[in-house]
Amino acid sequence: MLEKTDATEDGRLEAVIGRQSHTFVGRIVGHQAFWVFLAMVAAGLSLTLLTETFATPQNLFNVTRNFAFVGIVALGMTVVIISGGIDLSVGSVLCLSAMVLAITMNAGWGLVPSAALALAVSALVGLINGALIAYVRIPSFVVTLGMLSVARSLAMVISGNRVVFQFGPDEKLLFQLGGGSTFSIANPVIALFLFGVATALLLRWTRWGTHVFAIGANERAAGLTGIAVARVKVSVYVFSSLMAGIAGVLEAGWLGGVTTNLGQSMELSVIAATVIGGANLLGGAGTVFGSVVGAALIEVIRNSLILLGIGTFWQGAFVGSFIVLAVAFDRIRAYRDTES
Amino acid sequence: MTVLRLDGVSKHFGAIHALDDVSLSLSAGEVVGLMGDNGAGKSTLVKIVAGNFRPTQGRLYLKDRETVFHGPLDARQNGIEIVYQDLALCDNLTAAVNVFLGRELTRRFGPFRIVDYAAMNRRAAELFKALRSETRPKDLVKSMSGGQRQAVAIARTRLSNADIVLMDEPTAAISVRQVAEVLALIRELKSHGVAVVLISHRMPDVFSVADRVVVLRRGRVVANKATQATSPEEVTGLITGAIDHA
Numbered sequence A: 001m002l003e004k005t006d007a008t009e010d011g012r013l014e015a016v017i018g019r020q021s022h023t024f025v026g027r028i029v030g031h032q033a034f035w036v037f038l039a040m041v042a043a044g045l046s047l048t049l050l051t052e053t054f055a056t057p058q059n060l061f062n063v064t065r066n067f068a069f070v071g072i073v074a075l076g077m078t079v080v081i082i083s084g085g086i087d088l089s090v091g092s093v094l095c096l097s098a099m100v101l102a103i104t105m106n107a108g109w110g111l112v113p114s115a116a117l118a119l120a121v122s123a124l125v126g127l128i129n130g131a132l133i134a135y136v137r138i139p140s141f142v143v144t145l146g147m148l149s150v151a152r153s154l155a156m157v158i159s160g161n162r163v164v165f166q167f168g169p170d171e172k173l174l175f176q177l178g179g180g181s182t183f184s185i186a187n188p189v190i191a192l193f194l195f196g197v198a199t200a201l202l203l204r205w206t207r208w209g210t211h212v213f214a215i216g217a218n219e220r221a222a223g224l225t226g227i228a229v230a231r232v233k234v235s236v237y238v239f240s241s242l243m244a245g246i247a248g249v250l251e252a253g254w255l256g257g258v259t260t261n262l263g264q265s266m267e268l269s270v271i272a273a274t275v276i277g278g279a280n281l282l283g284g285a286g287t288v289f290g291s292v293v294g295a296a297l298i299e300v301i302r303n304s305l306i307l308l309g310i311g312t313f314w315q316g317a318f319v320g321s322f323i324v325l326a327v328a329f330d331r332i333r334a335y336r337d338t339e340s
Numbered sequence B: 001m002t003v004l005r006l007d008g009v010s011k012h013f014g015a016i017h018a019l020d021d022v023s024l025s026l027s028a029g030e031v032v033g034l035m036g037d038n039g040a041g042k043s044t045l046v047k048i049v050a051g052n053f054r055p056t057q058g059r060l061y062l063k064d065r066e067t068v069f070h071g072p073l074d075a076r077q078n079g080i081e082i083v084y085q086d087l088a089l090c091d092n093l094t095a096a097v098n099v100f101l102g103r104e105l106t107r108r109f110g111p112f113r114i115v116d117y118a119a120m121n122r123r124a125a126e127l128f129k130a131l132r133s134e135t136r137p138k139d140l141v142k143s144m145s146g147g148q149r150q151a152v153a154i155a156r157t158r159l160s161n162a163d164i165v166l167m168d169e170p171t172a173a174i175s176v177r178q179v180a181e182v183l184a185l186i187r188e189l190k191s192h193g194v195a196v197v198l199i200s201h202r203m204p205d206v207f208s209v210a211d212r213v214v215v216l217r218r219g220r221v222v223a224n225k226a227t228q229a230t231s232p233e234e235v236t237g238l239i240t241g242a243i244d245h246a
C-alpha cells in the first residue's frame, strides 16, 4: 500500500519536473529582439510602399553594407555588455586598426601581414582594457573611456594626422575585400553574418559563453563556483577590440582611405544597437540577433529619413527615441510579468 | 574517521578579527551544527574550509594531510562542497545550468567541445527528483521560489561525491515544508557518510539533525558539544554570552 502511494508520488514528481514551462513561441515572443525585428520589417514594408527607391537592389545593398560595420562592432559590444561591462573604446580601436593597416600597406606590406598586425594591435588594446578592468578592478566605463582617447591619439601619432589613401601593391585586394561583393552581397555583410553566427554559437554552446552570462548576472556567484572570472573578463574585451579591429580593416577597404576621425562616436551607435536589441546594460542579458537587428533598424531609420526627404538631422532624435522606447517597452513587459 | 581538522585558524579582515584561534574536527557521516550571532564568523569559517578565503593563521588538515586551498575549485576537487548563504545563483540561467555552473558537461561536436544541455537537464532532473523537489531543470532561476532556489544550490553539492558539505543557513528563507525537505536531505547525506556542517540560526533544525553543536562568539569557539549533552537554552546562552563557555 505504502509502496503504491510512493510510486504515484514519484510519478507525479517526475511529471512536474519534466513539464515544459515555456512554449517555443512563448520564448520567442518574450524577446525584445523579436519586437525590434518586427518593427524593422514593418518599417521596411512601409518604405517599400511609400517610396520607389527603398526596395531597389542598389539601396538595399547600401543599407546592408552601411550597418554591417556597426553590426560587427556590436557583436563584440554585445559580449561585453552581457558580461556586465561596457567598451567605449571601440570606435577608436577601429580607427587605430585601420590606420595601422593603412600605414603598413602604404609602406609596401602585403594585405595579410598588415591586417594581421592591425588585428594584433587591436587585440593588445583589448588585453590592456581587460587587464585593467579584471585585475586592477577599474570600472570598465573609466578604462575604456581612457582608451577611447588613447587609441585615437595613437592613430594620430602614427599617421601624423595624415589621410592615407594609397595602399601599396595589395591595394586592389583591400578595396575588393572591404568594398566588393560576393554573390551580389557586400563583403562586410558576409563578414557580419559569419562572425555573427560564430559569436552566437560561442555564446550559446561553449562553456565560455555560459560563463560570460553568469558573470554578467552575478559576478560573485560565478567566482564562487570556480569560474575564472578575471580571465573570462579579459577575453571579453579582447574579443570586442578584435571585432572593432576587423571592422576597421573592412571599412578601410570600403572607404579607400583612412582618416584619423574614422569611427568617431561610433561607440554610441554600437551601444544603441545592442540596447535596442535587448542587451541589458546591467549585464546578464543580450543576444547577437538582437544587436544585429538593432544595428539594422538604426540604418533603416537613417535611410528612410533620407528617402522620405526628412533630412538626416532628425536621425539622432529618432534613434534616441527608439533606444528609450525599446527599453521602456521591455520594462513594461517585465513589470507585467512580475505582476501576474 | 576524521575527514577535516582545523588547527588554530584565525582570519583577519584588516582590524576585524572574524575568526580567532579556531580548532575543530569533523568526522565522516557527522552533522555539526554551527551556531552564533550575526557576525560571529560562521560564514567566514565555512568559506575558509571551502577555499574562498585563506586563513591568516592556522592549518587545515584533510584526512590528516595538511592542505592549502588555492580557491574554491581546489577545495571542490578535494571533495568539499558548499551551499552559500545567498545561494550564489545566476538568475538569468536555467536551474540545470546553475547546478553545473563552473563544471558544465560538454560533448564532442566535430573538432569542438560544446555544452551538453540535454545531459545537464537530464542529470539535474534526477537530482531534483532525489531531493523530492518540484524544480524544473529548464526553468530560469529568476522565476523560482525560495525552496526551488535552495534545491538548485543543494543539487550542486550532490553532483560530485563530496565528503564534506557545508551549508550556510539553508533553511533561512523557505517554508516549513521545505525546511523538512532540506533536513531530510541532510540526513540522507549523513547516511552516505558525508560530513555536513550546518550553519543555522534555527534551534529546532540544529537539534533535529546535528550530532554536535559548535558555538562561535566573536570569532572564538565557546562550545563544542554533543547535541544530546546540551539544550537549546544552554546554546542560546552561549550565543548571547549569558553563558561564557561550555
Ligand SMILES: Nc1ncnc2c1ncn2[C@@H]1O[C@H](COP(=O)(O)OP(=O)(O)OP(=O)(O)O)[C@@H](O)[C@H]1O
Pocket (backbone or CB within 6 Å): B013, B016, B017, B018, B036, B037, B038, B039, B040, B041, B042, B043, B044, B045, B085
Ligand atoms: N570579505 C570581508 N571583508 C571584511 N570583513 C568581512 C568580510 N567577510 C566578513 N567580514 C566580517 O567578519 C565578521 C564575521 O562575518 P561572518 O559573515 O563570518 O559572520 P556570520 O557569523 O556568518 O554572520 P551572519 O549570521 O550574519 O551570516 C563580520 O564582522 C564581518 O563584517
Ligand SMILES: [Mg+2]
Pocket (backbone or CB within 6 Å): B042, B043, B044, B085, B168
Ligand atoms: Mg553568515
